[in-house]
Amino acid sequence: MTSPNSAQRPAVLPTLLGLGPRFADRRRRALPAGVLRLPTIGVDIGGTKVVAGVVDGEGRVLESVRTETPHKSKSPAVVEDVIVDLVLQLADKHDVHAVGVGAAGWVDAERSRVLFAPHLNWRNEPLRDALSRRLRFPVVVENDANAAAWAEWRFGAGRGEDHMVMITLGTGIGGAVVRDGWVDRGKYGLAGEFGHMQVVPGGHRCPCGNRGCWEQYSSGNALVREARGLVAEESPVIEGLLARAGGTAEGITGPLVTEAARDGDATATELLYEVGHWLGVGIANLAAALDPGRFVVGGGVSEAGDLLLGPAREAFGRTLTGRGFRPEAGLVHAALGNEAGLVGAADLARQVARRFRTIKRHRVERAAGGA
Numbered sequence: 001m002t003s004p005n006s007a008q009r010p011a012v013l014p015t016l017l018g019l020g021p022r023f024a025d026r027r028r029r030a031l032p033a034g035v036l037r038l039p040t041i042g043v044d045i046g047g048t049k050v051v052a053g054v055v056d057g058e059g060r061v062l063e064s065v066r067t068e069t070p071h072k073s074k075s076p077a078v079v080e081d082v083i084v085d086l087v088l089q090l091a092d093k094h095d096v097h098a099v100g101v102g103a104a105g106w107v108d109a110e111r112s113r114v115l116f117a118p119h120l121n122w123r124n125e126p127l128r129d130a131l132s133r134r135l136r137f138p139v140v141v142e143n144d145a146n147a148a149a150w151a152e153w154r155f156g157a158g159r160g161e162d163h164m165v166m167i168t169l170g171t172g173i174g175g176a177v178v179r180d181g182w183v184d185r186g187k188y189g190l191a192g193e194f195g196h197m198q199v200v201p202g203g204h205r206c207p208c209g210n211r212g213c214w215e216q217y218s219s220g221n222a223l224v225r226e227a228r229g230l231v232a233e234e235s236p237v238i239e240g241l242l243a244r245a246g247g248t249a250e251g252i253t254g255p256l257v258t259e260a261a262r263d264g265d266a267t268a269t270e271l272l273y274e275v276g277h278w279l280g281v282g283i284a285n286l287a288a289a290l291d292p293g294r295f296v297v298g299g300g301v302s303e304a305g306d307l308l309l310g311p312a313r314e315a316f317g318r319t320l321t322g323r324g325f326r327p328e329a330g331l332v333h334a335a336l337g338n339e340a341g342l343v344g345a346a347d348l349a350r351q352v353a354r355r356f357r358t359i360k361r362h363r364v365e366r367a368a369g370g371a
């Protein structure tokens with residue numbers, strides 16, 4: 001559970017020593033004034049767009065720029081060009097000291113390489129070194145769900161909780177564990193792939209190759225698949241949604257279902273109820289394994305609010321092992337919306353910015369001493 005890259009994970013040592021997060025907080029407070037407030041840049045690389053933003057020490061986005069994600073067929077260099085271009089646009093106007101990149105994909109434990117990305121042509125891609133060579137900033141690469149979880153823990157719905165699990169409901173399910181002030185990445189950097197836990201033996205086929213994965217039942221894709229399934233079956237209950245979607249199954253999207261449910265459409269409400277139900281069942285499984293104090297649910301589908309979290313809490317309460325005989329984790333809505341990934345990546349970069357400044361200062365001092 002603990003890999004030796006403690007330099008990138010400042011709270012690991014106090015954790016190993018059993019000193020916990022309060023010690024880490026004290027250390028943070030003891031740092032020279034201003035250092036933690038350094039603005040840094042966070043980059044969020046999603047399936048459809050790349051967003052970069054300057055983030056201050058309080059987690060506020062000062063300015064952001066965005067562009068489309070290059071197509072999957074493009075070479076890694078094209079994606080790097082896009083990132084470099086966005087970062088330089090911001091660095092021209094702001095005094096920034098490091099860059100954090102949150103990417104949808106598997107990032108190795110050293111946070112240096114993207115092992116695999118579903119939306120991009122990255123296979124064992126040495127992204128951190130490639131970018132820091134070109135940008136001349138320290139760069140941190142992080143899985144997007146880890147970055148979002150970090151942001152929620154630092155500035156959002158996870159604040160004050162020393163054992164938090166984040167669930168990101170988008171087209172699939174992303175997840176992360178933040179414990180005692182650090183992201184638990186697992187041995188190889190791949191912890192938190194909760195979406196591929198099997199919840200229905202022999203269930204729906206998942207692009208991962210298995211059947212019955214959690215994200216086949218609780219995600220934006222699951223929501224849309226079920227709605228379009230009703231269209232294919234020419235069910236009368238889908239007529240209202242279909243009319244909203246311009247009469248075509250392809251027009252039915254997650255946000256459209258949420259909007260219809262808010263307006264009181266019974267089928268849309270039922271579809272969200274099912275996704276929420278499965279969300280609660282999966283969360284109960286996670287509670288059995290991890291026993292956190294709080295689950296924070298973010299991602300696009302979570303915009304449905306209590307239409308989703310209501311049934312999730314209900315199913316969680318009915319499925320949790322040892323219910324009635326144990327403290328139950330809270331299940332709350334994420335606070336930072338779709339900026340969480342960007343804010344978290346920037347904040348994680350702030351940790352290396354500090355090192356970078358120190359190294360630079362030492363170099364300057366040495367040079368001055370030698371002259």
Ligand SMILES: [Zn+2]
Pocket residue numbers: 195196206207208209210213
């Ligand atoms: Zn799967």
